[in-house]
Amino acid sequence: MTSVVVAGAGSIGSLLAAHLARVADVTVLTRREEHAAALREQGLRVSGRGDFTAGVGATADPAGLPQDAELAILACKGTDLAPLAGRLEGMLPGATVMTIQNGLGAEGIVAAHGEWPLLSAVTFMSGTRHGDAHVEYVLDTPTWIGPYRGTTEEEARRVAELIEAGGLKAQAFPDLRPAQWSKLIFNATVNGVAALTALPHDFHFAETENRPDLGHLVRDLVDEGKAVAAAAGVELHDDPWEMNVLATQRGHRHFPSMLEDVEARRPTELESINGALVREAVRLDVPVPLQTAVYRLVRAREASYSE
Amino acid sequence: MTSVVVAGAGSIGSLLAAHLARVADVTVLTRREEHAAALREQGLRVSGRGDFTAGVGATADPAGLPQDAELAILACKGTDLAPLAGRLEGMLPGATVMTIQNGLGAEGIVAAHGEWPLLSAVTFMSGTRHGDAHVEYVLDTPTWIGPYRGTTEEEARRVAELIEAGGLKAQAFPDLRPAQWSKLIFNATVNGVAALTALPHDFHFAETENRPDLGHLVRDLVDEGKAVAAAAGVELHDDPWEMNVLATQRGHRHFPSMLEDVEARRPTELESINGALVREAVRLDVPVPLQTAVYRLVRAREASYSE
DSSP states (O other), X not given: XXXXXXXXXXXXXXXXXXXXXXXXXXXXXXXXXXXXXXXXXXXXXXXXXXXXXXXXXXXXXXXXXXXXXXXEEEOSOGGGHHHHHHHTTTOOTTOEEEEOOSSSOHHHHHHTTOOOOEEEEEEOOEEEEEETTEEEEEEOOOEEEEEEESOOHHHHHHHHHHHHHTXXXXXXXXXOHHHHHHHHHHHHHHHHHHHHHOOOBSGXXXXXXXXXXXXXXXXXXXXXXXXXXXXXXXXXXXXXHHHHHHHHHSSSOBOOHHHHHHHTTOOOSTIIIIIHHHHHXXXXXXXXXXXXXXXXXXXXXXXXXXX | OOEEEEEOOSHHHHHHHHHHTTTSEEEEEOSSHXXXXXXXXXXXXXXXXXXXXXOOEEESSGGGSOTTOSEEEEOSOGGGHHHHHHHTTTOOTTOEEEEOOSSSOHHHXXXXXXXXXXXXXXXXXXXXXXXXXXXXXXXXXXXXEEEEESOOHHHHHHHHHHHHHTTSOEEEOSOOHHXXXXXXXXXXXXXXXXXXXXXXXXXXXXXXXXXXOHHHHHHHHHHHHHHHHHHTTOOOSSOHHHHHHHHHHSSSOBOOHHHHHHHTTOOOSTIIIIIHHHHHHHXXXXXXXXXXXXXXXHHHHHHGGGO
């Protein structure tokens, strides 16, 4: 069986590890040793859309990873990626490394720490961790994969097939940027607005009947993002406004991670999502006053933690 | 002695009532009868910059007010003004009525409920209520007063002199709009940003060293407000950006009322402050995308209370 490392066992990492463990030898790299111990002793339980417990290897020490792994998925939050890539420097010489963080720039961070062939991914699935060894599979939307450095669409397809064999949804693309940018613009807008308003991603985000309605701001933010994508030469895979409208029509009330982060007074993924979009706009000389305002406001919200 | 009614005994109403009671016959109109009873029985204590207890009349029933009052100060929050003016309809036939709410439009609301001569006021003082019969005098900045309907600067001056005789700071102006608009722009900006970021009005609001700094957004919001004032033919009395910088240099960390309101999940004064500014901009055809964004975001934050 293929040997796979999943580094980071939040909700996305846990979902990937448990499903892949049905068709591959999976070793999970955690930050905390007690988390690794719980996974080794109890396996990793999936509830919700799945109902099984998978046996996985687990370690908090990179030296304990199988050095013959063919695939390593870095599934930590964007804020943890640089230290994680640093811990893996010089290791896993035979592995293709796949990033799956929100925003832009994850591949470049990993590329600075090793010569691994790289795949890009974005995921639309969601889950809720109920403990170190239990994750609930909530939204069964797909993970999209594309080549980045030293890889081809064919390798992206093999990884997508492995993930599908494990029971999750995945698809390969010749170029991931159109999907990555669609999600970037969607995330910068929906996460930013949710973090500032304390609203889950619900009907307010698509409401445009009256002038004061929030949907006008959401659409204007999306339009600024589309102008940046166009200037970057990226033709979007999905229209982020339509993604927004569709998502608010699902019955499920989704609490974007940036809202959960500010309510728990945790660092957010602002820099790799909103910061990345605004910096691209500056580089390409595209005016984005509203995205810049949201970026500055959420950044100030993070500064309020220490008040 | 002059007979004065102070309607509304939050921090501003309490400060006015207690100080005026040293030089006038003051009757306080409250919403709750136990609040009126506490004032009648204990008097109204001032601490902080003052240290005295003043005897005041008090009632929760407008019929109990002295119908020969010469001055009535409506010191409730903007959100409570229309019902308060309604309760006073047909009463206090000899009184000049003075509004002191934040934002725009208070005078028009009162004008719709009676023929009283009207004075406009804005206040920069602040206090903290420590109970129904105790208010702390915090910032000793002035109250500014001007004529509005059926009054002259001379009458504004007499009221300012009465307030000064009581120990507070006050000044009369021939036209209050330059001061009112300065405070409107300042309040829309500082209250809105504070409510969204959870930051008290501190140094972040004036910080402009780096591109992501909040001060850039604050200055851009102020510039939009200044463009609306110019289109309305109002020459500002103070530059709201300078008001902002000065206020952040006081040692005192001020928590704007809109921030306190959203944290307590109370209705805010958004409509009479930010809503009024944005509606004036629409009427005068001045683009204010950032003020509109702040308005929509705080409005959505209020909608989150019921989630």
